[in-house]
Amino acid sequence: DGGITQSPKYLFRKEGQNVTLSCEQNLNHDAMYWYRQDPGQGLRLIYYSQIVNDFQKGDIAEGYSVSREKKESFPLTVTSAQKNPTAFYLCASSLNSGTGSYGYTFGSGTRLTVV
């Protein structure tokens, strides 16, 4: 079955560390997205990519970085510059977002906690 796989499910980060969250999809979707979810805040867009080797900042990109070297993979790095990284991170994908509106398929999320 096609879907999105996020790993790890839980991640603990020490102050000053960079950590990378994995996101892999086998849906053959062109577009991929990273969202951050905090209680009562809804989903806020961090980065998105509509095509391999290209990505765009979302509303809250500061302190994060991404890469899109393969169509199926879109890892997110939470850097030490992110002041408050404790949150639930969701990866999503869709058919090409540049040509129309399509529903998103979400991964099961990674819960990041700073210790």
Added chain:
Amino acid sequence: QQPVQSPQAVILREGEDAVINCSSSKALYSVHWYRQKHGEAPVFLMILLKGGEQKGHEKISASFNEKKQQSSLYLTASQLSYSGTYFCGTESGSYIPTFGRGTSLIVHP
């Protein structure tokens, strides 16, 4: 700009109906609706494109009034499985939705 969802929370008994509203200050191209159970991924319910069409399946449907920049989600004869947080996502031409803060729906037996 984030769309506004109302109400923030709804508590129902099985079999009752509910309406969740989503309003935007911008002209809308489309509206997405998702349901998320606690600790899980949001699940896509439906997308409505401008044109005022109503969509749905079984007992969950939605309408989209582009003139009022609003969408409403209708849950009829609610079931326990409908419990969760419902999010709307509104698009204003970028093809990337901005999500509301969510509406928590609790269905009791």
